[in-house]
Amino acid sequence: MAMELGPGIPRMCPCGALTILLTSKTKENPGRRFYRCGVVFGENHLFKWADEALVEEIEALAVKQSTIENEINEVKDLILDMKKDITEIVEVVAALSTKLRK
Template sequence: MDLGRGIPRRCDCGAATVVLTSNTARNPGRRFYHCGAISGENHVFKWLDEAHDEEFVVVANKLATMEQDLADIKEDLADMKNDISLDVILTNMAELYQSSLLSYINVTLMDYFPILELHEETQALVVERVPDNSITDLYGLRALCKLMKALAERSRKFSPETKTTVGVAMVAV
């Protein structure tokens, strides 16, 4: 009968094992596992100290596996924390970029040229110019706003007869 490693819980006959003490001259007082139902050659018999030694090896192996699993989980957790930190940093940077972009459009450009003073079609053109949110577009928009402001100021100085000349100049630019 193969008992396997560690402490035997049941005999092959299905009976639970019991712990008994040896009264023999060869092993006086030594404890052992034995079938709780029947004595015999095909039933459980294992010395308690040997079973415990085997059980300690089994438990030590399980513990080593669990410690390795725990180390892997901690490493995964640290990676996740780093990923989350990176995501938070990138999100914060995106929010800062977006808010600075909006501030740039709302404050800087409006100081140069108040867009609300333009005709609706021109406002739409200005808004179309910014959807990519690129710095190049913003600098281009700033230059365009400065030019449009200068042209608008010039048109205010001219009489109604010369406004057509300014309109042609705006189209040519």
């Protein structure tokens, strides 16, 4: 039995060879695309259906997108806090400047 690696689109076989994308010509899966080792087909070499790999890739990207969105919201909050701090600093400097002019 051929082996499957982690989630998503496989780039390399465990043997170190690059993967290739082929189309099944079997009666069970006619026209279905799959990734396999670019050198050897068989045990200890990669085999993965392309449709499953793409779904996994999209799921992984959705998780990354969610993480990035959360990080962006945290940065926005930090920027708002900095703007408030800058406003307070400007007000203090203006008050001190007014006091020094008197």
